[in-house]
Every structure is written in C-alpha cells, then in structure tokens.
Amino acid sequence: MKPKHFQVTSACTAVNHILARVGDKWTVLVINYLGNGSMRFNELRRTINGISQKMLTSTLRGLERDGFVTRTVYPTIPPRVDYALTDLGRELLVPVRGLADFAIQNEQRIANARARFDNATGVADIAASFAEAAE
Amino acid sequence: MKPKHFQVTSACTAVNHILARVGDKWTVLVINYLGNGSMRFNELRRTINGISQKMLTSTLRGLERDGFVTRTVYPTIPPRVDYALTDLGRELLVPVRGLADFAIQNEQRIANARARFDNATGVADIAASFAEAAE
DNA sequence: CTGTATCCAGCCTGATACTG
DNA sequence: CAGTATCAGGCTGGATACAG
Numbered sequence: 498m499k500p501k502h503f504q505v506t507s508a509c510t511a512v513n514h515i516l517a518r519v520g521d522k523w524t525v526l527v528i529n530y531l532g533n534g535s536m537r538f539n540e541l542r543r544t545i546n547g548i549s550q551k552m553l554t555s556t557l558r559g560l561e562r563d564g565f566v567t568r569t570v571y572p573t574i575p576p577r578v579d580y581a582l583t584d585l586g587r588e589l590l591v592p593v594r595g596l597a598d599f600a601i602q603n604e605q606r607i608a609n610a611r612a613r614f615d616n617a618t619g620v621a622d623i624a625a626s627f628a629e630a631a632e
Numbered sequence: 633m634k635p636k637h638f639q640v641t642s643a644c645t646a647v648n649h650i651l652a653r654v655g656d657k658w659t660v661l662v663i664n665y666l667g668n669g670s671m672r673f674n675e676l677r678r679t680i681n682g683i684s685q686k687m688l689t690s691t692l693r694g695l696e697r698d699g700f701v702t703r704t705v706y707p708t709i710p711p712r713v714d715y716a717l718t719d720l721g722r723e724l725l726v727p728v729r730g731l732a733d734f735a736i737q738n739e740q741r742i743a744n745a746r747a748r749f750d751n752a753t754g755v756a757d758i759a760a761s762f763a764e765a766a767e
Numbered sequence: 768c769t770g771t772a773t774c775c776a777g778c779c780t781g782a783t784a785c786t787g
Numbered sequence: 788c789a790g791t792a793t794c795a796g797g798c799t800g801g802a803t804a805c806a807g
Contacts, residue, residue: 508736512660515735515742520655522800525647538769549801554770564745575768585741592730599727600650601643606720610699673789684781689790710788
C-alpha cells in the first residue's frame with residue numbers, strides 16, 4: 498500500500514476532471530436522484546430544493562456532455578424533457594457513493610477534529626485562563 | 633440497484649462537505665502524495681508542481697482542520713514542518729482512489745462522449761467564442 | 768414547461784512582497 | 788524554510804427577466 502502514486506500524466510487530468518465535476522455544488526445530488534430513475538426538469542428542480550434554474554440547467558448540460566446523463570425531449574405542448582442516467586452515470590454512482598458513505602460514517606470524527614482545531618487555534622486568547630489540555 | 637437515496641438531512645451536509653473538500657483543486661493531490669509518507673512543506677510544494685505557496689498552505693490547513701493530516705513543527709533553525717496523513721486521512725484515500733480509478737478507467741469514454749456532444753451541438757458557436765476570446 | 772440571457776456579489780486562485 | 792498579507796482577475800452561483 499505504498500509504492501506507486503498515480504502517473505502524473507493524462508491520468509491526472511482525468512482524475513482532476515472527475516473530481517471537479519463531482520465536487521461542484523449540485524452534480525452529486527443530481528446523479529444521486531437520477532439514480533432512482535429518470536426525472537423531468539422541474540421534478541428535479543423541486544426535489545433538489547435550493548437549486549436555481551440556471552444551475553440545474555448547466556449541471557445537467559455538463560453531465561450530458563460527459564456522457565453521464567441522457568436528455569430526452571418530447572415535442573409536446575407544453576414541452577417535456579426527461580433526464581436519466583446512462584450506464585456510465587450509473588457506474589459513477591458507485592465510487593461516488595463510496596465517498597458518500599465515508600462522509601456519513603466519519604461525519605462525527607470530522608466534526609470533532611474541526612472543533613478541536615478551532616478550539617486550539619483562534620480562541621487561544623479567550624480560553625487562555627482555562628485548561629484546554631484535555632486530549 | 634435502486635433502493636434508497638441518502639437521507640436528505642445532516643448526511644447531505646457531510647457528503648457535501650467531503651465532496652467540496654475533495655473537489656477543490658489541490659486536496660486530492662496532497663492527500664495522494666502524503667499517502668506515500670510524511671513530507672515537508674517545500675517538498676510538497678516542489679512535488680505538486682504548480683501549486684502556489686498560499687494554496688498549499690490553505691489546503692493543508694483545511695486538511696488539518698478536518699483531521700486528515702497532522703502538522704508537526706520542529707523548532708529548529710531553519711524551521712521544519714512535517715505533514716502526514718492521520719488514520720482518517722488514510723481511510724479517505726480509499727474512496728478517493730475509487731473515484732480516481734473510475735476516472736482513469738473511463739477517461740476515454742468520457743472524452744468520446746464529450747467529443748460527440750460538442751460535435752452535435754454548436755461547434756460554430758464554440759468556434760465563434762474562441763475567435764472572440766482569441767483577441 | 769423548459770430554457771436562455773443578463774447582471775452582480777462573493778469566493779477561489781495566483782502573483783507578489785514581506786516576516787520570523 | 789515556512790509561512791502571512793495584500794491585491795486583482797476570473798469563475799461560480801444566484802436572482803431576475805424574457806422566450807419558444
């Protein structure tokens with residue numbers, strides 16, 4: 498579990514790109530909800546709660562561009578557009594959920610670490626008169 | 633392959649936070665290199681190639697705050713600071729590498745999808761905006 | 768309903784300069 | 788060596804208005 502780091506070549510670009518995509522504010526939520534089946538635009542909009550039209554549109558565009566979701570337009574009136582995960586999208590769901598599981602399982606440890614850190618740093622002046630050594 | 637989406641509660645916050653941390657420009661690189669053993673500040677700086685002092689500092693601070701890395705100062709002259717992964721940090725490495733593997737393995741599929749998409753949409757528009765931006 | 772077009776505030780990032 | 792401070796540019800994300 499030690500010798501090789503990743504190749505610092507095109508692999509890095511690929512990894513970086515995925516990370517950037519997955520790390521943006523809404524992508525994972527969209528992928529996740531779409532994981533339960535196809536959805537219409539406004540359906541997603543309502544479900545995700547808090548996302549703006551613009552962000553939903555651009556998130557979906559990006560996902561579509563990279564081949565993670567499909568966009569199906571029904572030329573009815575009013576128009577109807579369905580979004581669904583591709584196979585690639587469903588595959589992406591796996592490692593993403595791995596990360597999500599990690600986040601959920603370690604939520605407390607991270608919160609603790611953060612509290613400890615914040616406590617140890619800036620508050621030093623105020624907390625000076627109290628024993629902070631615990632731990 | 634469909635059962636539950638994640639709870640839309642604090643779990644979302646936790647997931648979002650990890651994703652944001654992992655999705656930023658440098659975190660994963662730092663975590664990854666540190667996965668091979670502890671490193672000094674400038675050692676990381678040289679290795680990561682392209683990162684600015686400021687970004688390395690703030691990335692490390694964030695990682696330290698969340699309990700993913702430790703920071704050890706040796707009060708020598710000149711000063712020496714070692715950074716190393718904590719257990720939590722090493723655990724994070726696992727799902728992150730899962731995502732990285734996905735990225736590497738599907739690099740081509742994504743590139744293809746993107747080419748297809750760009751081709752099918754407005755290449756003219758894109759070309760136009762390039763012409764504009766070019767000067 | 769499903770988008771596109773604008774405008775704008777805020778954050779992220781990098782370059783540069785300075786400190787202990 | 789290992790940072791901190793400051794400043795400017797770009798990009799992100801949100802609100803709003805308009806269109807097919």
